[in-house]
Amino acid sequence: MNENTNIVRVTLQGRIDSANAAEAEEAILQKCKDASSVILDAEHLEYISSAGLRILLRIRKRCPDIQIVNVSSEIYDILEMTGFTEMMTVKKAYQVVSIEGCEEIGKGAKGTLYRIDQDNVVKVYNEANALDDIIHERKMARLALVLGIPTAISYDVVKVKDSYGSVFELLNAKSFASIMINEPEKMDWCVKEYTDMLKKIHSTVVPTDELPNMKETVLQFAEFIKPHLPEEAGNKLIQLIQNVPEDNHMIHGDYHTKNIVLMQDEVLIIDMDTLSYGNPIFELGFMFNAFRGFTERDPKVIEEFQGFSAETGKKFWHKVLSAYLETKNEAKIQEVENKAKIIGYTRLLRHFIQHSESQEDIDFRKERLIQLLQEVDTLCFDKNTLEVDALNENLPVVQAFLEEKLEDVSVKKMMQISLAVEEIFVNIALYAYVSGQGKATMQIIRSDHDVTIVFKDRGIPYNTTLKEDPDLTQSAEQRDIGGLGIFLTKKNMDEVEYAYEDGQNVLTMKKKL
Numbered sequence: 405m406n407e408n409t410n411i412v413r414v415t416l417q418g419r420i421d422s423a424n425a426a427e428a429e430e431a432i433l434q435k436c437k438d439a440s441s442v443i444l445d446a447e448h449l450e451y452i453s454s455a456g457l458r459i460l461l462r463i464r465k466r467c468p469d470i471q472i473v474n475v476s477s478e479i480y481d482i483l484e485m486t487g488f489t490e491m492m493t494v495k496k497a498y499q500v501v502s503i504e505g506c507e508e509i510g511k512g513a514k515g516t517l518y519r520i521d522q523d524n525v526v527k528v529y530n531e532a533n534a535l536d537d538i539i540h541e542r543k544m545a546r547l548a549l550v551l552g553i554p555t556a557i558s559y560d561v562v563k564v565k566d567s568y569g570s571v572f573e574l575l576n577a578k579s580f581a582s583i584m585i586n587e588p589e590k591m592d593w594c595v596k597e598y599t600d601m602l603k604k605i606h607s608t609v610v611p612t613d614e615l616p617n618m619k620e621t622v623l624q625f626a627e628f629i630k631p632h633l634p635e636e637a638g639n640k641l642i643q644l645i646q647n648v649p650e651d652n653h654m655i656h657g658d659y660h661t662k663n664i665v666l667m668q669d670e671v672l673i674i675d676m677d678t679l680s681y682g683n684p685i686f687e688l689g690f691m692f693n694a695f696r697g698f699t700e701r702d703p704k705v706i707e708e709f710q711g712f713s714a715e716t717g718k719k720f721w722h723k724v725l726s727a728y729l730e731t732k733n734e735a736k737i738q739e740v741e742n743k744a745k746i747i748g749y750t751r752l753l754r755h756f757i758q759h760s761e762s763q764e765d766i767d768f769r770k771e772r773l774i775q776l777l778q779e780v781d782t783l784c785f786d787k788n789t790l791e792v793d794a795l796n797e798n799l800p801v802v803q804a805f806l807e808e809k810l811e812d813v814s815v816k817k818m819m820q821i822s823l824a825v826e827e828i829f830v831n832i833a834l835y836a837y838v839s840g841q842g843k844a845t846m847q848i849i850r851s852d853h854d855v856t857i858v859f860k861d862r863g864i865p866y867n868t869t870l871k872e873d874p875d876l877t878q879s880a881e882q883r884d885i886g887g888l889g890i891f892l893t894k895k896n897m898d899e900v901e902y903a904y905e906d907g908q909n910v911l912t913m914k915k916k917l
Contacts, residue, residue, distance in 0.1 A: 412439035416449040420456030429459045433466070442467050447474035447497060457486060464492055471495065498563040501526055501571075509579050510662040511709060514677055515569075517662070522576060526562060526569040527675070534568045535561070541570065541677040544615075548679060551608050551654070554601075554672050572674070577667040581710045584661065584720070591720065597671050598664055599727040605673070606684045608654040618655050618682030619648055622689075622747060625754040632757060632770065637777045641750065644783050651683045659687060660694040661710055661720070685783050688725070688740065689747020695721035697748040701768055729787045733808055735801040739792070740785045742776055747783070749773040781843060781862075794833045794844040794861060802829050802846060809848045810855060813917060820896035821855065821915050827893045828859050828868075828911055836863025836909065854898075859911045866909060867902040869894070 414435050420428050436442050442463060464470050471493035475483065480496050483489050503518045503526065510517030514537055515529040529537055538561055545557045558570035580594045623645050630638035656663075657678030665672050695717040699706040703714035710717060725737050749769045756766045790805045792798045806825055810818060825846070832844045842863055849856040871890045894900050899914040 410438065410440040411443065412436050412441070413443040413445060415445045415447075418448070419451040420449070420459065421451065421453040422455045425453075425455035425459060428456070429462070432459060432463065436463060436467060439467055441469040442471075444470065444472045445474055446472050446476070446479060449476070449479055452479060452482060457482075457488065460488060460492075473497075498561055498568065501562040501564050501569060503528060503564060509577070509582065510665070510674060515675075517674065519574075520571075523573055524571055525574045525577065526564065526571050527558075528564045528569045529567050532566050537677060538568060538570050541675075544676040544679040547610070547614060548654070548673075548676055551610065553605060553608060553654070554670060555676055556672055556674055574665060574667050574672070574674075577665040577672070580661040580664045580666070581712060583666065584716060585711050588716075591716075592723070594661070595720065595723045595727055597666075598661070599724050601664060601671060601673060602659060602687070602724075602728060605654045605656055605659075606687070609652050610654045610681050612652050612681055615654075616680045617650075618657065618680040618686045619645065619650070621680070622686055622750065625750050629750060629753045629757060632753065632766075634774065637774045640777050641746070641773075644746065644777075644780070648683045648685065648783050652681055653684070655680045655682050655684070655687045657687070657690065658694075659691055683784070685740075685743055685785065686747055688728075688744035690751065691724075692721065692741065692744045692748040693752055697745070697752050697769075701765060731787065731805070731808060733790070733801070733805045735792055735798070736787075736790050736805060739790070742780055743783045743785055746773065746776050746780060749776070786847065788849065789845055789847040791843055791845045794829075794836055794842050794863070796830060796833050798833075799826060799829060802826075805846070806848065806857075809850065813855070817915065817917060821857070824893040824896050824913055824915075825857060827890065828913070831868060831890070832859065832861045832863065832909075835866070836861045838864065854914055854916045856912060856914045858913075860908045862908050865904050867904075868911065869900055869902045 412435055414432055416432075432444075444460075444463075460470075460472075472483070472488075473495045474497040475494055476497055480489075480494065483494050488494065501520060503520065506518040506520055508516055509519050509525060510527075514531070515527045515534075517525050517527045519525050527541075531537065538558070542558055545555050548555050549557060556572040556574055558572055560571040562569050562571055580598060584591055584594055623642070626638075626641050626645055630642065633641065656673065656676075657680050658675055659673075663673060663675045665674060694710070695706070698709070699714045699717060706712070706714050706717045722737070725741060726732055729736060729740060731737065749772055752769050753766065753773065755761075756769065788809065790802065792801055802825065803822060806822060807818070810821065813821070829844060829846070836842060836844070842861060845860045847858040847860075849858070868890050893913065897913040897915050899912070901912045903910045903912075
């Protein structure tokens with residue numbers, strides 16, 4: 405008995421029937437006479453008749469706070485059909501499952517997935533007291549399924565060693581990690597299916613009152629590591645995360661190749677306990693860790709976790725990022741990867757510091773995070789927007805991105821648009837920044853009938869559209885050198901407008917297609 409809470413735990417054994425009911429009742433009531441709360445452990449109870457049920461009812465009347473635990477399915481059926489499960493808390497006993505020799509097919513933040521037979525897998529949780537986690541994951545899986553995300557829902561809870569597990573029916577399911585290990589020629593197929601699922605998740609609006617906000621979680625990571633960074637870097641990290649717009653779309657939170665499985669030609673996502681909502685940059689940051697971040701100093705980490713090589717992980721991550729952004733433009737891929745790295749390194753540093761990992765590991769990520777914070781001014785990204793250093797040598801990168809996004813435009817109109825883009829970008833590169841260092845962004849907004857191109861920079865405020873057109877009637881000797889770039893831009897585009905907004909030069913050009 406616990407003297408503070410006055411809880412009594414009584415073990416029920418063997419049979420309780422008409423033959424021994426009086427004796428059993430006297431023994432049980434004697435133990436419970438001063439209790440404010442009673443727990444009846446039925447793990448070794450083999451049989452109970454109506455005589456035994458009358459004992460339970462008398463205990464319930466004397467002590468309303470009663471629960472029966474570790475109840476076999478047979479005893480549970482009797483309690484349920486007689487209404488006892490409505491009068492008191494009754495908890496079933498959990499089937500014991502062994503994972504000895506079972507294939508590991510998945511691994512997440514809170515547990516590991518094992519195949520226990522051809523049809524079923526069990527997710528074994530890391531924490532011994534995992535029942536609340538199991539209830540949470542079931543709730544998240546049901547929510548995801550209702551919202552159209554193909555996933556598996558646990559149909560049973562079992563005891564595995566000192567912890568608990570959720571059992572799922574996944575007939576002959578293979579993780580994408582195992583597919584890439586055993587069938588490397590299917591990597592591109594895996595990339596497509598993996599990316600399609602990711603886009604589906606990120607396009608799904610969720611009820612924000614039922615899920616955690618990932619932005620708040622990442623802010624907590626940043627606040628934790630801030631004292632370990634130079635003041636300027638720590639402040640900028642916090643500001644970058646705070647400036648990420650609120651977003652009510654789904655985030656999986658642990659999206660890697662062991663949590664995506666193929667079952668009878670259907671792709672499913674599993675391990676739903678990390679489900680949340682927020683901007684996709686947070687998901688990409690965690691994905692970077694799974695394929696690159698954790699393994700940068702030790703290639704064996706990804707081999708132990710995913711089962712394939714660090715080189716395969718690097719290749720897969722790059723292909724997925726390219727497919728997700730719908731671009732082969734390396735500058736665009738690098739731009740978004742750098743933003744994802746800031747999130748990834750923030751989480752890694754928090755992990756390494758919290759778990760007192762090697763100082764070399766901590767310093768390695770810290771140096772890279774500090775360098776990225778000097779280069780990145782926003783964590784937001786858009787697949788139709790390119791951000792580059794405003795330097796002349798980046799003109800080919802800008803033009804390649806433009807051509808990729810407008811590949812179906814006629815040769816004549818493409819030349820006109822390309823000419824205007826060159827003139828504006830070079831103008832930013834040459835004159836926007838006094839120091840010669842700064843960023844330029846180009847956003848391409850496409851419709852069925854026209855294309856709008858928006859250039860932004862944080863350089864000196866300057867309205868290029870006010871520049872007077874050159875006098876084309878003058879002779880070559882009389883003309884000023886220069887001034888034709890803005891003139892050509894106006895002539896080749898249907899609309900050219902300038903605004904100064906939020907500390908930025910914003911030049912908007914539109915062309916009918």
